[in-house]
Amino acid sequence: MLRDITIGQYYPAKSVIHQLDPRVKLMATLIYIISLFSFQGIVGFLLVTAFLILIIRLSKVPFSYMVKGLRAIVILMLITALFNLFLTPGEDVLLQIWKLTITMEGVKNAVFMMVRLVYLIVGTSVMTLTTTPNQLTDGLEKSLMPLRKIHVPVHAIAMMMSIALRFIPILIEETDIIMKAQMARGADFENGNLIKRAKSMVPLLVPLFISAFRRADDLAMAMEARCYVGGEGRTRMKPLSYDKRDYTAYLVLVMFLVLVILARIIL
Template identity: 50%
Template structure:
C-alpha cells in the first residue's frame, strides 16, 4: 500500500517515453490539452485517437494502469455524454418517447465530448505514469525558470515539492504508528456514523500536526547547517538532458496540430 503512494502513479519501465526529458513531456502534455479542442469531426478525432494509441503503446504501460486513472472520471464522462445526448437538438430525430427526444447531432456531440475527456485524461496520466514526481518537479523548475525575473519563487516552490515528496512515506509510516497507538487505547477509525468518524480522526491528526511542525523545525536547522541559503548560486546534481528524441517528439506534435487544422471543419 505504502509503495503506491510513494512513487505516485509512476510505472517503472524502459520505454522511449520513459527516456524522454521531463521538460519535453510537460510541454507536450500541456500542448495536447489545447489541440484536443481542435478536433471537431470524425476524421480529426480519428487522427487524435490514433496518435494517442500509438503513444500509449510506445510507453509500454499496461492499459489497466491507464484505466485506473480513468476510473474516477468515468462517471463524469458518462454524465456529460448523456447531458449532450438529451439536450442537443440538432440533425435528424432518432428516437422519441414522451418528452424525451434524441437527435443525431446530440449523439455525435455526446460521443465527441466523451472522447475528448478520455483522451485528455489518458495523455496526462501517461505523463505521470512515465515520469517520476521528482523529474516532473525538476522539469517544472526549469520550464518556469524565466519567471524568476518577476520574483516568482520558482526555486522555493520546487524545493517545497521535492521535500514534500521525500516526506510522504515518512508521514505515512508515522500515521500508521499513531493510528495503532490510539487503536490500542480503544479508538475506532473504521465504524460509526460519518460525523462520529470525522471526530475520531482528531486523536490522529493532532499528533501528526505536532510532529510535522517539529520535523519542519529540525529539517530547517539541518538544511541551514549544510549551508542552505536560498536558490542563489546553487548548482544542481539532477541534470535534465534534452535529446534528439525530445525534439523529434515536439516536431511530431507540431505535425499533428497542422493536420488537425487541415482536417477540421
C-alpha cells in the same frame, strides 16, 4: 492499508518516452490536451487516436496500467455524457420523453465527450508513468523559469514539491502508527455515520499536524546547516539538457498540432 498508496505511479522501463527530457513530456501533454479539446470531426478524431496509440506503443507501458486511472472518473464521465445527451438542442429529434429530448447532436456530443475524457486520462497517465517524480519537478522548475520575471518563486515551489514527495511515505507511516495508538486506547475510526467518523479523525489529525510541524522545523534547520540559501548560486547534480531525440520530439509535436488545427479548419 495506508501503505499501498503510491503517488506518481512510475513504471520503470527503457523506452524512448522514458528517456525524453521531462520538459518535452510536459510540453507534449499540454499540446495533447489542447488538441484533444480542439479537434472536430472524424479526421481530427482519427489523428488524435493515432497519436495516442503511437505514444502508448513507444512507451512500452502495459495498457492495463493506463486503464486503471479510468475507474476514478467513471461517475464524472456518466454525468457529462448524460448532460450532453439530454441537454443539447438540435433539429434531429430522435426521442422525446416528457421534457427531455435526445437529439442527433446530443448523441454526437456525448460520444465525443466520453472519448475526450478517456483520452485525457490515458494520455496524461503516460506522462506520470514514464517520468519519475524527481524528473517531473525538475522539468517543471526549468519550464516555469520565465515566470520568475513576474516574481513567482519557481525554485521554492519546485523544492516544496520534491520535499512533499519525500515526506508522503513518512507521514503515511506516522498516520498508521498514530491510528494504531489511538485504536489501542479505544478510538473507533470505522463505525458510525459520516459526522461521527469525521469527528473521530480529530485525535488522529492533531498529533499528525504537530509532528509534521516539528519535522518541518527540523528539516529547515538541517537544510540551513547544509548551506541552503534558496535557488541563487546553486548548481545541479543532474542538470537537464536537450538531446537530439528531444528536438525530434518537439518537431513531431508541432507537426501534430498543426495537422489537428488544419483538420478543423479545412474539413
